[in-house]
Amino acid sequence: MVKICGINDAAGFDAALAAGADLVGFVFFPPSPRAVSPAVAASLSARQAGGAGRVGLFVDPDDALLEAVLAALPLDLIQLHGAESPERCAMLRARFGRPVMKALGIAAESDLAALDRYAGAVDRFLLDAKPVPGDALPGGNARRFDWSLPTRRRIPLPWLLAGGLTPANVADAIAESGAPGVDVSSGVERARGVKDPAMVAAFVASAHAAPDAAPRRMARPAT
Numbered sequence: 001m002v003k004i005c006g007i008n009d010a011a012g013f014d015a016a017l018a019a020g021a022d023l024v025g026f027v028f029f030p031p032s033p034r035a036v037s038p039a040v041a042a043s044l045s046a047r048q049a050g051g052a053g054r055v056g057l058f059v060d061p062d063d064a065l066l067e068a069v070l071a072a073l074p075l076d077l078i079q080l081h082g083a084e085s086p087e088r089c090a091m092l093r094a095r096f097g098r099p100v101m102k103a104l105g106i107a108a109e110s111d112l113a114a115l116d117r118y119a120g121a122v123d124r125f126l127l128d129a130k131p132v133p134g135d136a137l138p139g140g141n142a143r144r145f146d147w148s149l150p151t152r153r154r155i156p157l158p159w160l161l162a163g164g165l166t167p168a169n170v171a172d173a174i175a176e177s178g179a180p181g182v183d184v185s186s187g188v189e190r191a192r193g194v195k196d197p198a199m200v201a202a203f204v205a206s207a208h209a210a211p212d213a214a215p216r217r218m219a220r221p222a223t
């Protein structure tokens with residue numbers, strides 16, 4: 001399973017779908033250079049029906065933002081990339097009736113303890129590099145973490161690996177981490193916030209071809 005995150009223009013959206021990405025992510029976090037309004041996300045999503053699940057990325061969203069986004073386009077998955085508690089994740093999942101993917105920042109094995117705290121409250125995990133002081137954003141910083149860490153714990157839900165992935169390293173990342181899916185943003189950009197269609201195509205091809213992976217093993221979220 002391959003997710004291309006931070007889609008904010010037609011070329012990036014078209015490239016992701018043409019390449020066979022399983023999920024495309026829209027960032028609803030205004031400080032991000034990849035941020036889109038609900039209207040822009042809806043118009044990009046309408047370029048092609050189906051083809052990839054639509055993911056909305058939020059950072060500690062209030063209910064009003066989720067209402068506005070879901071009124072504009074039918075998300076398949078809500079990605080929570082802030083400090084949302086397990087209780088808040090469960091509440092949003094119940095209120096909006098969409099599966100939730102919780103992003104967990106990982107820098108050391110001890111960070112994996114959060115998996116058990118969230119397991120009953122969410123549907124999937126995104127294991128991403130933990131931001132460090134000075135990072136501009138809570139995610140999407142092209143920072144990677146030790147790919148062997150996920151192998152040290154049983155991960156109780158379907159999950160994606162993220163953080164600093166590129167077309168050149170994604171096969172190694174899958175092999176070393178055992179990830180059933182991957183998520184990328186910076187590594188398929190020609191400039192910060194600008195997706196490069198050729199890099200998107202190369203990333204999806206490399207991830208789907210990775211011999212040690214089962215990237216399509218994790219079913220798409222129900223729509």
Ligand SMILES: O=C(O)c1ccccc1NCC(=O)[C@H](O)[C@H](O)COP(=O)(O)O
Nearest residue numbers: 005032139140142162163164184185186
């Ligand atoms: O991309 C952003 O602008 C962003 C903003 C706020 C929270 C998370 C954000 N991105 C997360 C992702 O794009 C991915 O899920 C993941 O972090 C991989 O990012 P990258 O290292 O850039 O490939």
